[in-house]
Amino acid sequence: MxxxxxxxxxxxxxxxxxxxxxxxxxxxxxxxxxxxxxxxxxxxxxxxxxxxxxxxxxxxxxxxxxxxxxxxxxxxxxxxxxxxxxxxxxxxxxxxxxxxxxxxxxxxDEAGGLMDPRFARLRPEMTAEEAIAYLRAQPRSAFATLYYAYVLDKEQRLLGVVSFRELIAAPKEARVSDTMERNVVTVTEDMGQEKVSQLFSRSGLLAIPVVDAEKRVKGIVTIDDIVQVVNEVATEDIQKIGGSEALGEPYLNIAFGRMLKKRAGWLSALFLGEMLTATAMGFFEKEIDRAVVLALFVPLIISSGGNSGSQATSLVIRAMALGELRLRDWFRVIRRELASGAALGSILGTIGFLRIEIWQHAFHTYGEHHVLVALTVFASLIGVVTFGTLAGSLLPFVLRRLGFDPASASAPFVATLVDVTGLIIYFTTASAILRGTLL
Amino acid sequence: MxxxxxxxxxxxxxxxxxxxxxxxxxxxxxxxxxxxxxxxxxxxxxxxxxxxxxxxxxxxxxxxxxxxxxxxxxxxxxxxxxxxxxxxxxxxxxxxxxxxxxxxxxxxDEAGGLMDPRFARLRPEMTAEEAIAYLRAQPRSAFATLYYAYVLDKEQRLLGVVSFRELIAAPKEARVSDTMERNVVTVTEDMGQEKVSQLFSRSGLLAIPVVDAEKRVKGIVTIDDIVQVVNEVATEDIQKIGGSEALGEPYLNIAFGRMLKKRAGWLSALFLGEMLTATAMGFFEKEIDRAVVLALFVPLIISSGGNSGSQATSLVIRAMALGELRLRDWFRVIRRELASGAALGSILGTIGFLRIEIWQHAFHTYGEHHVLVALTVFASLIGVVTFGTLAGSLLPFVLRRLGFDPASASAPFVATLVDVTGLIIYFTTASAILRGTLL
CATH class of the missing domain: 1.25.60.10 (MgtE N-terminal domain-like)
Structure with a gap:
C-alpha cells in the first residue's frame, strides 16, 4: 500500500x-x-x-x-x-x-490522577556528559517526556530541575547540581486539576512534578494532558451553565437514555422551582383581574431579570474557573454588579418606558393611565434587572462556599430564581404606583 | 536576600x-x-x-x-x-x-498569528551526530522548542520531522533522512485557532509546523500557546452563551464602562425582541380577561421552553467547538433533539398536570374546569419544550451556516425566541381545549 x-x-x-x-x-x-x-x-x-x-x-x-x-x-x-x-x-x-x-x-480530577510515574531522574553529582549518556541509554518509553530531568537526593527528594536543552548546552564536565534550577514549580498529589491547569498556563512549563509532603517526587504531569483537562473542564462548565448535568461523553456518542437522564434531572428540578411563579401569580390574581394590562408585561419583566442574571452568572463562573476571582473577592463583585445592574436596569427601563408611550401614541393600547403603566414597567425593570444581576453574580460564590461547583449556578437556575422574585417586585411596584387609579 | x-x-x-x-x-x-x-x-x-x-x-x-x-x-x-x-x-x-x-x-486567531518563527531546521543528509552538534551550537533563544527539529530541502520545503530524543537515541552515523518521520502533521497559515487546538489534542504533539501552499515551513505553533488558546476560546464561548459579548479582559481588570457596553448591547437587543411577548400577550388579552387562571401559568410555560432551549443550545455549541458536530450533522441533531424534546416535554407536562390536580384537591384554586386547565398546561408543555429544544439545538447550526459564531446562540437569545412562540403555543392550545367552557 x-x-x-x-x-x-x-x-x-x-x-x-x-x-x-x-x-x-x-x-x-x-x-x-x-x-x-x-x-x-x-x-x-x-x-x-x-x-x-x-x-x-x-x-x-x-x-x-x-x-x-x-x-x-x-x-x-x-x-x-x-x-x-x-x-x-x-x-x-x-x-x-x-x-x-x-x-x-x-x-x-486531581494532580495525582493526571500524573505519569515515568520521569527522568538524575543525581546532583553527575556531570552533564554522564547525565546525557545515562538518559540516552534508557529506552524511549522510559520517560513521559525527556524535556526536563529532575534531580533527586538519596531519599528521592526533589533538589532541582534541569532541561535537556541546558544539559546539552552545558560544558561536558559541569555538574548537574550547578546547571539545575533549584526553584522548582511543583504540585501536590491532591491539587485539583483546574488549579494545575492554571499553573501550567501561568508558568509556561511543559511538565510539572507532583510531590508529597516530604518533597518526594511521585510522578509528573505533562502539558499534553492539560490541554485535555482544560477542554474537559470547559465542556463541563458550559453544559452546567446551560442547565444540564455534564454529559461526560461526546454529544453524538452518548446513549439517548443516558443523555435524557442527565438533562431531565435539572429540568425537572427547575420546573418544580418555577412552579412558585404560578403560586406568586395566584397571589396577585385580583390585581391581574382588575388590570389585565399588567399581565401583558409579565413575560417581558421576568425574562429581563433572567437574561441579566444569566449574563452575570456566566461571567462570574468563568472568572472563578480561570482563578481570576476567589471567594474573598465577593464584596468587590457585589459592588461591581450592583452598579452594573442599576445601569443595565435603567437602560432597559428607559427602552420599556419609550416602547409603551410610542405604542400608546400610535395604537392607544394602554388606556388613560398609560403613563403610570409605563412608569411601573420602568421602575420594575430597574429593580428586577438589579436583583437578577446581583443574584446571578453571587450564586456562584454561595455554591462554592457550600462546597458545590459554582458552574451549577446555571443560566436556567438563575432565571428561575429571578422569575419568582421578579413577579413579586413587579406586582408590588404596580400596587404602589397604580393604587387609586387602575388598582 | x-x-x-x-x-x-x-x-x-x-x-x-x-x-x-x-x-x-x-x-x-x-x-x-x-x-x-x-x-x-x-x-x-x-x-x-x-x-x-x-x-x-x-x-x-x-x-x-x-x-x-x-x-x-x-x-x-x-x-x-x-x-x-x-x-x-x-x-x-x-x-x-x-x-x-x-x-x-x-x-x-489563525495559526499564522500563533506561530513562532524560531524553529530548528536540519538537512536530510546530516548525520545524527552532526545534527546534535549543530543544534547544540545555537543559542538557547534560537528555537521556540528544541523538542522537534524539522528537516527541510534546499527550497525550505518540509521533508520530515525528527524529535531530539530520536536524534540522541540514533546511532551517531545514521542520516537524519533515515531517522525522520515523513508523515508530518502540519497546519496552514490561515487555519483557525479552534481547529489547530483540536489537532493538538487529537495528535498529542508538542509542536506543529505551519506551512504554506508550497509546503515551505513558516514557523511552528507550540502547545503552551494552545493551552492559552483553549482557555480563551472557552471563555469567549461561555460569556457569549451567558448572553454578553466576550469581555476580552479579566473580569476584575476590565474598565467598568467597557464592561457595561459589552453587556448592554446584547441585553438591549434581547429586550427589544422580548417586547414581542407584550404584543403577543396583547393579542390574547380577551382570553386572559375571560380566564385569568390562564395568566397564572404564563411564566411557568415560557420559562420551561427557555430552560430546555438553553440546555440544548449549550450542548450543541460545545459539541461544535470541540469538533464533535459539523454542519452536515444537522439532520442527526434534529432527530435526536425532536425525541429529547418530546420526552422532556412529557415529563414536565406530567409534573405540571399533577401539580394542578393536587393543588385543586387541596385548595380548590382552579375552579370547576380544573381538569381542562391541567390538560392545557400538559399539552402546552409538550409543545413548548419540544419547540424550545429544537430551536435551541438548530440555532447554532443556522448561525454557523450564515457565517456567525454559533456561540452567539446564547441561552438568553434562545429563551427570547422561545418565549414569544411559547405564548402562541400556550394560548392556541388553550383556545382549542377550553373553547365552550372557560373561553
Missing amino acids: SEHAETLSAQDVREAWPLLSVADRVEALHLLPRHVAEDLLLELPSREQAALVLTIPAEERRSWMRLLPPDDAADLIQAAPPDKREMLLSLLDDPTQKGVRGLLAYQE | SEHAETLSAQDVREAWPLLSVADRVEALHLLPRHVAEDLLLELPSREQAALVLTIPAEERRSWMRLLPPDDAADLIQAAPPDKREMLLSLLDDPTQKGVRGLLAYQE
Whole structure:
C-alpha cells in the first residue's frame, strides 16, 4: 500500500468514527495497518479506548493495553466497568501494573490522577556528559517526556530541575547540581486539576512534578494532558451553565437514555422551582383581574431579570474557573454588579418606558393611565434587572462556599430564581404606583 | 536576600497583582529582583504586558521588549494602541523586528498569528551526530522548542520531522533522512485557532509546523500557546452563551464602562425582541380577561421552553467547538433533539398536570374546569419544550451556516425566541381545549 493511500484510509476511518458502533470500530482498526491503528487508539478518550479494548478478542487485548503509557492505562481502567478492572490490570507487565495500581488510588480530577510515574531522574553529582549518556541509554518509553530531568537526593527528594536543552548546552564536565534550577514549580498529589491547569498556563512549563509532603517526587504531569483537562473542564462548565448535568461523553456518542437522564434531572428540578411563579401569580390574581394590562408585561419583566442574571452568572463562573476571582473577592463583585445592574436596569427601563408611550401614541393600547403603566414597567425593570444581576453574580460564590461547583449556578437556575422574585417586585411596584387609579 | 524571602515577595506581588494599578505594578516590578520581575512579566497576558511596557520609563523599554520571544512580542504589539506600535517595533533587534513584522500580518486567531518563527531546521543528509552538534551550537533563544527539529530541502520545503530524543537515541552515523518521520502533521497559515487546538489534542504533539501552499515551513505553533488558546476560546464561548459579548479582559481588570457596553448591547437587543411577548400577550388579552387562571401559568410555560432551549443550545455549541458536530450533522441533531424534546416535554407536562390536580384537591384554586386547565398546561408543555429544544439545538447550526459564531446562540437569545412562540403555543392550545367552557 502506498504512503498516500494509507494516509487516506486512516483519514476515512477518522471521519466516519463518530458514526460507527463499537463492533464496527474494532473491525475498522483491524483493516488499518497496525501502526496507524495504534496511533488512532492512542488519540481516543479513555472511555472509548476502554470500550474498544473490552470488545476486541481477548488474545489481542494485551498488546493494545501495553501500548498505553501508565497514566492513560490508569484512565482506561478507571473508565471500564468495575468487574473488568482486575482483568485489564493483569494484562500489563509487572512494574507497569504496580505503577498503575498506585495511580488508581488517586481521584481522576486531581494532580495525582493526571500524573505519569515515568520521569527522568538524575543525581546532583553527575556531570552533564554522564547525565546525557545515562538518559540516552534508557529506552524511549522510559520517560513521559525527556524535556526536563529532575534531580533527586538519596531519599528521592526533589533538589532541582534541569532541561535537556541546558544539559546539552552545558560544558561536558559541569555538574548537574550547578546547571539545575533549584526553584522548582511543583504540585501536590491532591491539587485539583483546574488549579494545575492554571499553573501550567501561568508558568509556561511543559511538565510539572507532583510531590508529597516530604518533597518526594511521585510522578509528573505533562502539558499534553492539560490541554485535555482544560477542554474537559470547559465542556463541563458550559453544559452546567446551560442547565444540564455534564454529559461526560461526546454529544453524538452518548446513549439517548443516558443523555435524557442527565438533562431531565435539572429540568425537572427547575420546573418544580418555577412552579412558585404560578403560586406568586395566584397571589396577585385580583390585581391581574382588575388590570389585565399588567399581565401583558409579565413575560417581558421576568425574562429581563433572567437574561441579566444569566449574563452575570456566566461571567462570574468563568472568572472563578480561570482563578481570576476567589471567594474573598465577593464584596468587590457585589459592588461591581450592583452598579452594573442599576445601569443595565435603567437602560432597559428607559427602552420599556419609550416602547409603551410610542405604542400608546400610535395604537392607544394602554388606556388613560398609560403613563403610570409605563412608569411601573420602568421602575420594575430597574429593580428586577438589579436583583437578577446581583443574584446571578453571587450564586456562584454561595455554591462554592457550600462546597458545590459554582458552574451549577446555571443560566436556567438563575432565571428561575429571578422569575419568582421578579413577579413579586413587579406586582408590588404596580400596587404602589397604580393604587387609586387602575388598582 | 535569601532564596526564601525572594520567593515570598514574588508570591506577594502575584497575590496583590489584580488589585494594583499599572503604575503600582511598574513599581512592584522594580522592587523585585530583576529575574523574578522578568518571570512575572513573561507570565502576563499580552494586553497587560503592553500596558506595563508603555508605562515604564522609555529607556527601560528596550530590554523588556527584547526579553519576549517573537510571537509574544507580536501579540504585545497587537495589543498596544496603533500609534505606539511602530515605536515598540523599533525597540527590537533587526532580525527579530523583521520576523515580528511578518507575524503582524496574520490574524491573531489563525495559526499564522500563533506561530513562532524560531524553529530548528536540519538537512536530510546530516548525520545524527552532526545534527546534535549543530543544534547544540545555537543559542538557547534560537528555537521556540528544541523538542522537534524539522528537516527541510534546499527550497525550505518540509521533508520530515525528527524529535531530539530520536536524534540522541540514533546511532551517531545514521542520516537524519533515515531517522525522520515523513508523515508530518502540519497546519496552514490561515487555519483557525479552534481547529489547530483540536489537532493538538487529537495528535498529542508538542509542536506543529505551519506551512504554506508550497509546503515551505513558516514557523511552528507550540502547545503552551494552545493551552492559552483553549482557555480563551472557552471563555469567549461561555460569556457569549451567558448572553454578553466576550469581555476580552479579566473580569476584575476590565474598565467598568467597557464592561457595561459589552453587556448592554446584547441585553438591549434581547429586550427589544422580548417586547414581542407584550404584543403577543396583547393579542390574547380577551382570553386572559375571560380566564385569568390562564395568566397564572404564563411564566411557568415560557420559562420551561427557555430552560430546555438553553440546555440544548449549550450542548450543541460545545459539541461544535470541540469538533464533535459539523454542519452536515444537522439532520442527526434534529432527530435526536425532536425525541429529547418530546420526552422532556412529557415529563414536565406530567409534573405540571399533577401539580394542578393536587393543588385543586387541596385548595380548590382552579375552579370547576380544573381538569381542562391541567390538560392545557400538559399539552402546552409538550409543545413548548419540544419547540424550545429544537430551536435551541438548530440555532447554532443556522448561525454557523450564515457565517456567525454559533456561540452567539446564547441561552438568553434562545429563551427570547422561545418565549414569544411559547405564548402562541400556550394560548392556541388553550383556545382549542377550553373553547365552550372557560373561553
